Amino acid sequence: MMKKMISTTLLSILCLTVTACGSGNNNGNVKGPTTPANSPSAAAPAANEPVKNEKLIVYTNANSDGRGEWIIEKAKSAGFEIELVGAGGANLTNRLIAEKNNPIADVVFGLNNMLYENLKKEKVLTKYVPKWAGEVEPGLNDPEGFYHGLVKQAILLGYNPKNYTTETAPKDWTDLYKNPAFKGKYEAPTLLGQITPQLVVAGILTRHQDPKGELGISKEGWNEVKQLFDNGVRAVEGEDFYANLASGKTPLGAVVSGTLSKKEEQYKVKAGIVSPQIGVPMIVEHAAIVNGTKKKATAERFVEWMGTADVQGEFAAKFNSMPANTKAAAKANESVKALYSNLKAQPLDWGFIANNIGKWVEKIELQIMK
Structure with missing residues (x-):
């Protein structure tokens, strides 16, 4: 009986000791109740x-022309170690989709x-709204919160x-294509494997959205695109x-x-820029x-x-470049600010365009540019 009592006492002491050791590292002075191991704050650092x-x-x-090296060094000084995997936008998109069940990437930026x-x-992206999202020019972020604007690019x-x-x-x-004076004087956007020609076409077709029309576009819209290609000079790869x-x-x-700016410097000709009343297709690099x-x-x-604003401004x-962050825009170079001061973004339904651009390109290549 005495042996049993001693064993019970020792077991109680041992349990108390283990409990004390597991209650946190605060010089032995526990303030308040012990945090349960499965609570959100249990894994938080002190x-x-x-x-x-x-x-x-x-x-x-978006890692060419020294941009990748710059972001790696800046990130390192901010306490981040990153490995950039660079490729064309379409290739990266396909790769991310192929890897979605076993993702390799943690973050993606650039793309359009x-x-x-x-x-x-x-379902490759997870919803996350950063604190700076409210500083981005209205209409540029994903309204559902999956991607947010970094750099603006205008198709001019x-x-x-x-x-x-x-x-x-x-x-x-x-x-x-409506004014005969310009016939044969412009390059038609025939290289439709590239994003810029696709957006030129989308900027015209989406003015004629019609749910009853072919591929969501009215007959008038398709006639206009045909005139665009018929009256221009085909681009050469x-x-x-x-x-x-x-x-x-x-x-x-x-x-x-x-x-x-690089093209102007290279060819010693400063291009004039048209500012349509409807606006210009504005693609944005996002994170x-x-x-x-x-x-x-x-x-x-x-x-x-x-x-x-600090990082994007720098x-x-x-x-x-021209940042999407309005607080960073003041740090853009004067020539860039001057250019964008006369531009506005054409309202575009990106979901509609994304769902149809492949079919539009196929129709144009097979039926209009034949």
């Missing part, structure tokens, strides 16, 4: 411990609205100022359109805002978190850091 940032795999199509809509539809109709003045240049894409603009071979055509990442907390911290000044 206030005096640094946050642990795990290495992130980041997919992007159409590609993000495809990723969203395939440019002209050689030796051939046209502000008064004689077209006022809209539609003038190119491998040729630089800006060289043709500068030489006067095709003094009218599409230019992308992000490459404009998003990959659904299923095992490093979600670090991915969220990285996205929070990357889209801040990036804009370095790479001559």
